[in-house]
Amino acid sequence: MKKTNVRMQQPGMDRRTFLTALGLGGVGVSALIAAVGNLLYLKPAVDYGPPTVIRAGRPGEYKEGIKEVLEDQRVVIVRDKKGFAAISITCTHLGCTVGTSDAGFECPCHGSQYDNDGFVTGGPAPRPLDWYQVSIAPNGELEIDKSVKVPPGTFFKA
Amino acid sequence: MNDSTQNARPAPRNRLAEFGNHIYRSLFRYGRVPQDAEGQSYAVFNSLFLHIHPVKVSRHSLRFGYTLGLGVIATALFLVLTFTGIWLMFYYFPSASEAYNRMLDLRSAVDFGFVLRNVHKWGAELMVLVVILHMARVFFTGAYKPPREFNWLVGILLLLLTLGLSFTGYLLPWDQLAFWAITVGTSIAGYAPVLGPPLRRFLLGGDVVGQEALVRFYVLHVVILPGLLSIFLAVHFWRIRKDGGLSHPDDNDIPPKGGGR
Amino acid sequence: MNEVNTKHVYPEDPSKTYGLMELVKGTKPTVGLQPDDMVFTWPHLLVRELTLFVVVVAVLLVLAFLFNAPLEELANPNHPPNPAKAPWYFLGLQELVSYSAVIGGVMIPTLIVLGLALVPFVDRKRTGIGVWFAKERSLANGLFLTFLILMLVLIIVGMFFRGPNWGFVIPWESAQ
Ligand code: HEM
Ligand code: FES
Numbered sequence: 001m002k003k004t005n006v007r008m009q010q011p012g013m014d015r016r017t018f019l020t021a022l023g024l025g026g027v028g029v030s031a032l033i034a035a036v037g038n039l040l041y042l043k044p045a046v047d048y049g050p051p052t053v054i055r056a057g058r059p060g061e062y063k064e065g066i067k068e069v070l071e072d073q074r075v076v077i078v079r080d081k082k083g084f085a086a087i088s089i090t091c092t093h094l095g096c097t098v099g100t101s102d103a104g105f106e107c108p109c110h111g112s113q114y115d116n117d118g119f120v121t122g123g124p125a126p127r128p129l130d131w132y133q134v135s136i137a138p139n140g141e142l143e144i145d146k147s148v149k150v151p152p153g154t155f156f157k158a
Numbered sequence: 159m160n161d162s163t164q165n166a167r168p169a170p171r172n173r174l175a176e177f178g179n180h181i182y183r184s185l186f187r188y189g190r191v192p193q194d195a196e197g198q199s200y201a202v203f204n205s206l207f208l209h210i211h212p213v214k215v216s217r218h219s220l221r222f223g224y225t226l227g228l229g230v231i232a233t234a235l236f237l238v239l240t241f242t243g244i245w246l247m248f249y250y251f252p253s254a255s256e257a258y259n260r261m262l263d264l265r266s267a268v269d270f271g272f273v274l275r276n277v278h279k280w281g282a283e284l285m286v287l288v289v290i291l292h293m294a295r296v297f298f299t300g301a302y303k304p305p306r307e308f309n310w311l312v313g314i315l316l317l318l319l320t321l322g323l324s325f326t327g328y329l330l331p332w333d334q335l336a337f338w339a340i341t342v343g344t345s346i347a348g349y350a351p352v353l354g355p356p357l358r359r360f361l362l363g364g365d366v367v368g369q370e371a372l373v374r375f376y377v378l379h380v381v382i383l384p385g386l387l388s389i390f391l392a393v394h395f396w397r398i399r400k401d402g403g404l405s406h407p408d409d410n411d412i413p414p415k416g417g418g419r
Numbered sequence: 420m421n422e423v424n425t426k427h428v429y430p431e432d433p434s435k436t437y438g439l440m441e442l443v444k445g446t447k448p449t450v451g452l453q454p455d456d457m458v459f460t461w462p463h464l465l466v467r468e469l470t471l472f473v474v475v476v477a478v479l480l481v482l483a484f485l486f487n488a489p490l491e492e493l494a495n496p497n498h499p500p501n502p503a504k505a506p507w508y509f510l511g512l513q514e515l516v517s518y519s520a521v522i523g524g525v526m527i528p529t530l531i532v533l534g535l536a537l538v539p540f541v542d543r544k545r546t547g548i549g550v551w552f553a554k555e556r557s558l559a560n561g562l563f564l565t566f567l568i569l570m571l572v573l574i575i576v577g578m579f580f581r582g583p584n585w586g587f588v589i590p591w592e593s594a595q
């Protein structure tokens with residue numbers, strides 16, 4: 001009992017202030033934890049989108065110099081002397097789907113233009129089109145992993 | 159009890175009328191149409207719905223040429239949008255494969271479906287326009303000056319909520335217009351430094367506009383944003399009263415005071 | 420009535436058009452500088468509100484029966500319409516975004532919202548309140564009008580002067 005009294009006389013921290021601070025602190029911390037929990041709840045955890053790894057048929061099906069658009073995958077398969085490449089057809093400006101043109105690619109939304117390798121030649125696009133990793137699946141088909149980006153100009157020799 | 163009181167009882171028909179009158183009086187305490195100042199006062203402040211108004215208002219604030227009625231029109235539009243929106247919810251389905259079909263059905267199969275959809279759509283466009291014009295009115299009449307600074311801020315929030323409602327509503331029909339407007343719009347959000355990319359993922363529930371995005375936009379559009387808008391609309395109205403009614407030439411040159419009023 | 424007490428607790432403030440008081444029978448409230456300026460909400464304000472509401476509903480119904488809200492083809496992630504245009508109130512933004520996404524899409528809108536929010540804290544002088552385009556406020560009004568016109572011009576450009584690939588078109592020349 002006496003001990004408590006001594007402590008209570010210390011400046012700035014009587015029992016009431018202490019308990020109030022403790023209580024308010026507890027409420028504050030709990031609110032913070034709850035807020036974080038709610039945010040985490042809303043954070044997309046499961047990816048319901050289309051699969052990121054796709055198969056694109058046998059390498060022999062592509063002739064040299066071809067630009068084959070796989071619309072549903074939003075990717076174009078390019079084959080030239082250097083090998084295979086998978087270039088995204090999602091405009092790096094604001095996400096429209098670009099179309100192919102003689103010079104390369106052209107976006108209908110705000111007029112960005114790209115050359116055959118996806119480098120920007122005009123319009124507001126800030127960076128070249130994404131290049132995805134190409135490899136050969138065990139069954140001999142081309143495999144494209146859209147979650148792995150490679151530097152533009154990285155061709156895959158089949 | 160004696161005979162004379164028995165005889166004084168009203169005839170059955172009158173008793174019915176009296177009963178009806180009793181019910182009526184319990185609903186509308188102060189008569190049919192208020193006749194005098196007392197009745198007019200009671201009519202306003204005894205009613206839950208009317209008592210957001212003060213009992214008396216200044217003549218100046220009633221002049222159509224002053225407000226152009228824009229705030230009231232915006233409120234009316236919001237009420238109509240809420241009503242038609244809830245009605246649309248009976249048929250609408252936030253599914254990427256179903257939403258568009260439901261829009262077609264609303265247009266052709268459902269009785270008066272096209273009316274509800276059209277009213278909702280045109281009302282939404284008008285609401286954006288009217289809210290912007292309302293803001294311009296407030297500016298050009300200097301109505302944001304003390305003590306109404308805070309209500310100007312609430313108003314900006316209401317404008318942002320209105321834009322948010324229209325943006326989220328825009329995706330729901332799941333047509334070409336909807337899909338690409340939202341693709342472009344959320345990509346813009348992705349450019350914001352630091353917060354942009356996670357905000358975009360939160361909005362879309364993934365990396366592309368798809369089923370997840372549709373559900374998220376739907377919840378925002380029919381629950382969260384209208385709820386927030388209702389709350390801040392209430393704050394907006396409450397501030398008007400606390401700030402002494404609408405702005406008035408008499409508000410000029412009053413020395414600023416500290417503290418809230 | 421306890422007038423003295425009331426005054427102490429609720430000092431008179433000439434800028435208030437209302438006050439806390441008893442309900443008294445009479446036709447004039449005792450607040451405000453010019454009591455004659457005040458009218459009863461019922462019916463004066465209420466009829467006006469009701470009228471506007473009815474007009475709004477009527478206009479919307481007429482619009483709804485005359486014009487169908489647009490509905491394009493089913494969403495197709497592979498083929499953006501060309502040009503893909505945002506709703507009119509975002510067309511100004513889209514026009515800015517076509518120059519630069521960061522400046523036009525993020526920085527300028529943020530600055531606009533911040534600027535609007537700061538208005539009452541920058542312009543604090545209590546003059547020119549309660550009238551349209553007061554002389555004392557011509558600078559502020561001029562600036563705001565310029566801002567609105569700029570937005571409007573951007574929207575009009577986005578709406579009528581942008582064609583395929585967001586290229587510049589003259590609306591009356593490409594009419595075929
Ligand atoms: C509580 C209020 C609201 C509810 C419950 C609601 C509900 C809905 C529903 C179910 C749809 C889908 C059907 C359709 O597309 O027509 C929709 C669409 C839409 N809503 Fe709302 N809404 C509300 C308020 C608003 C407000 C305040 C605005 C804008 C100011 C707005 C703007 C839109 C737009 C632009 C569409 C797309 C309409 C179209 O393209 O046909 N809504 N709303
Ligand atoms: S989205 Fe391709 S140019 Fe804007």
